[in-house]
Amino acid sequence: MTPFSLREYLAISENPALLNDALKYHRMTQKSKESEDFRAFLSVLSESLDKAKDIDGWFLGTDLGVVPDFDVLWYGQKFVLNINLKHVWLSTMSKKTVRTFKTQARIFRLLSPDLLVCNIVFDAHEKTFFKLENDSLIEISVNYLLKLMNGKNGLQQNQVANLSSSSFLISPLTDTEGFLSDKYWLAEDQESIKQGCSQPGVFGVQGKAGSGKSLIAFDLAKSLNGKKNVLFVFSGAIRPAHKYLETIFASVHFVPAKSVGKEDLDKYDVLIVDEAQRLYDEQRKQIAQWAEENYSKKTVLFFYDVDQALGPKDAGNLMHSLCTSFERRKKGKVFFLKKGFDPIQVFKHL
Structure with missing residues (x-):
């Protein structure tokens, strides 16, 4: 990724074809309004x-997938400008914009604890700046x-873009303490889905691998601990991390899908099924029947991938049909997750 200089961008940006070619050369992406x-x-x-005078070092459209994308970045020595472009700025946008900057701050901390970050909003309509x-x-x-830029060119490397997912993503089953210490956050659509599922009914959360299904499932279990009795059903064998989490979460019980038939489901207020497309037919029917009988007073959540087919028991389309059936009859709702990172978005060393 090669940065733009100020004069270079201004010279080509009014010609869409030239700008498109330049963005490809610089290995950057930008929406038309962001370009304007x-x-x-x-x-x-x-x-x-x-x-x-020219100023070099402008990086555009940096998107890691786990935080809101960075519109414009410019790096000095131990200093970075993080610029949020607004086509029209309204005061009602302030809270959301501040949240965005705070979320992005976690990424900058990974670069250096001493890095000075200056967060700027530019109102393109009024040509004004806010810090x-x-x-x-x-x-x-x-x-x-x-x-702030001290009349200098910026550094030639986009330090944020150079981060790999292994720099900041771990799984709660491999770094359980990080998960328990809340060193992660929900993306905006994930938080919205979590809130939408926090009531009685039958809910389906559909998403491809890496979209954050397990993130919501584990976060829900943690947030409900001590408030509701939760049964967390998962595919595969039980792992030491499941047993450890169960000692921490007094009202959450983790059980492999193959053992769900041995459970008294009536003991639980909330049933969470992760990788629900991997349920065997008998297990799916048992849970579906219980959900049908209890949807008005219990919460049932199925997290599934329609396209995944790891073996003959994988049945994403059947699970999706089941969830949409509850939605059509106004007994639940189906949510869709965008593509994101997998595994759970938990930040190291923050």
Whole structure:
């Protein structure tokens, strides 16, 4: 990934074909409105620069998948500008934007605990800048921004993009303490689905491998501990981490799918089935019948992948049909997860 310079981008950005070719060369992506907004951003900077002066080091559209994407990044020595482009800025956007910056801050901490991060919002419509200070967005001048960069070119490497998923993703079954210490967060769509499932009914959460199904399942079990009796059903054999989690979560019981027939389901308020497409026919029918009889007072959650077929018992389409049947009869709802990272999004060393 090669950064743009200010003059280079301004020279080509009004020609869509040239810009598209340049983005490919620089190995970056950018939406059309972001292109328009970034051009406005650079135009404001250029008006306060000497005509012979250029500023290099602009990285666009950095997306790791686990946090909101970074519109624009510019790196100095032990310093980074994180710029959020807004086509039109409204004060009602402040809370969400501050949350975005806080979430992205976890990534920067992985680069260096001493890294100074300056979070900036640019309002392309009004040509104004705002800086995050103490959870508030304070208007700043273009000269203040240029002073931060100290008239220098930025570094030539995108340190955020160079992070691999192994740098910050672990599984709660391999780093259970990290999971128990809340060193992770739910993406916006995952949080929305979690809230939507927090009531009686039969809910299906469909998503491909890596979309975050297990993240929601484990997080729900943790959040319900001590409030509801939860049965967590999973495919495969029970692992030491399951047994350890059970000693921590007093009201959560982990059980392999093959053993669910031995359970008295009436003892539980919430039934979570992870990788539900892997249930055998007998297991699926038993849970479906219990769900039918108890949907108005119990919560049943199926997490499944329609396309996965690891063996003859995998039945994603059957599971999806079951969940949509409950939805059609207003006894539940089906949610869809976008592609994300797998395994569970838990951050190391924060």
